[in-house]
Amino acid sequence: GPLSERRLMDVRLGELPAWLATCNFSPQGLLGGMQKAWSSYYDKYINVKRGGPAGITMLLAGYCILSYSWNYQHISKASFLGSV
Amino acid sequence: MNLSFFDQFASPSLMGIPLILLSLLFPALLLPTPNNRWLTNRLSTLQSWLFLLFTKQLMLPLNKNGHKWSIILTSLMTLLLMINLLGLLPYTFTPTTQLSMNMALAFPLWLATLLTGLRNQPSMSLGHLLPEGTPTPLIPALILIETTSLLIRPLALGVRLTANLTAGHLLIQLISTATIALLPIMPTVSILTMSILLLLTILEVAVAMIQAYVFVLLLSLYLQENI
Numbered sequence: 001g002p003l004s005e006r007r008l009m010d011v012r013l014g015e016l017p018a019w020l021a022t023c024n025f026s027p028q029g030l031l032g033g034m035q036k037a038w039s040s041y042y043d044k045y046i047n048v049k050r051g052g053p054a055g056i057t058m059l060l061a062g063y064c065i066l067s068y069s070w071n072y073q074h075i076s077k078a079s080f081l082g083s084v
Numbered sequence: 085m086n087l088s089f090f091d092q093f094a095s096p097s098l099m100g101i102p103l104i105l106l107s108l109l110f111p112a113l114l115l116p117t118p119n120n121r122w123l124t125n126r127l128s129t130l131q132s133w134l135f136l137l138f139t140k141q142l143m144l145p146l147n148k149n150g151h152k153w154s155i156i157l158t159s160l161m162t163l164l165l166m167i168n169l170l171g172l173l174p175y176t177f178t179p180t181t182q183l184s185m186n187m188a189l190a191f192p193l194w195l196a197t198l199l200t201g202l203r204n205q206p207s208m209s210l211g212h213l214l215p216e217g218t219p220t221p222l223i224p225a226l227i228l229i230e231t232t233s234l235l236i237r238p239l240a241l242g243v244r245l246t247a248n249l250t251a252g253h254l255l256i257q258l259i260s261t262a263t264i265a266l267l268p269i270m271p272t273v274s275i276l277t278m279s280i281l282l283l284l285t286i287l288e289v290a291v292a293m294i295q296a297y298v299f300v301l302l303l304s305l306y307l308q309e310n311i
Contacts, residue, residue, distance in 0.1 A: 038113070042116065046116065046125060046127055047116070047124075047125045047127075048125060049125070050126070051125050051126045051127065052126075055127075056114060056127070059113065059114065060170075060173060063110060063170070063173070063176065064173050064174055064175055064176060067173075067174075067175040067176045067177065068174075068175040070096055070098055070103060071096065071175055074091065078088075
């Protein structure tokens with residue numbers, strides 16, 4: 001279909017800058033994008049008939065990695081045998 | 085002693101933007117709003133079952149007026165439970181280790197129970213300051229003691245939660261530092277320390293859940309006296 005209506009996973013690498021240009025970067029647009037991303041994740045991994053711990057575990061792992069990246073600057077200054 | 089063990093409790097900020105708000109909002113992602121379907125996904129079912137069980141358990145001793153508090157108490161319990169449990173994951177930040185946050189939760193809620201009691205049934209609320217059957221000479225002293233214990237309740241609520249969680253996190257960090265430091269020197273002792281760490285982590289999971297429950301239970305008890 002037309003470039004502006006395709007989802008991010010369907011956009012080819014070469015078309016990425018053009019796709020980014022069609023994006024709506026206003027606050028409503030960003031919020032709408034986040035809502036769409038969350039609901040597609042939720043419907044694919046959590047809101048399924050026989051879901052297991054995998055959906056939430058991926059979310060928690062992502063949260064851990066995000067927290068690590070926020071703390072990285074502080075943690076990287078620690079020597080190995082000292083404390084963080 | 086390295087004072088930098090306390091660095092894990094510094095409120096995180098990224099280029100000046102406080103991230104504690106994100107740590108507070110993240111549990112909302114893990115609790116989906118139930119939709120109108122009869123058969124929802126497993127997470128929603130589990131969540132509804134837990135909430136109904138908890139609310140029923142909490143509201144049993146309260147009269148009908150107290151049932152107005154069911155939403156705020158259940159949501160408070162859920163928030164504290166999720167925050168405490170998420171704080172046990174590596175590298176995450178636990179907002180409930182901040183005394184400011186716990187006092188901000190404890191003080192207004194306690195004050196609300198106190199003012200509800202004083203407004204609707206003042207003599208009953210004041211009557212709680214003197215237990216039944218006290219010998220007459222002890223009455224003045226006991227009233228002072230009971231007033232002190234009443235006024236110290238919000239402080240106790242806040243500090244209990246803060247101290248339990250902070251102590252737990254500190255212990256985990258200390259013992260894990262010891263385990264890593266001992267590994268090249270005495271591997272056997274290091275493995276022993278690691279088993280202690282495992283037991284401590286199980287304890288911390290329990291403490292996280294129990295502390296959240298105790299906070300809300302005490303608030304409901306204060307409410308029972310006053311409503």
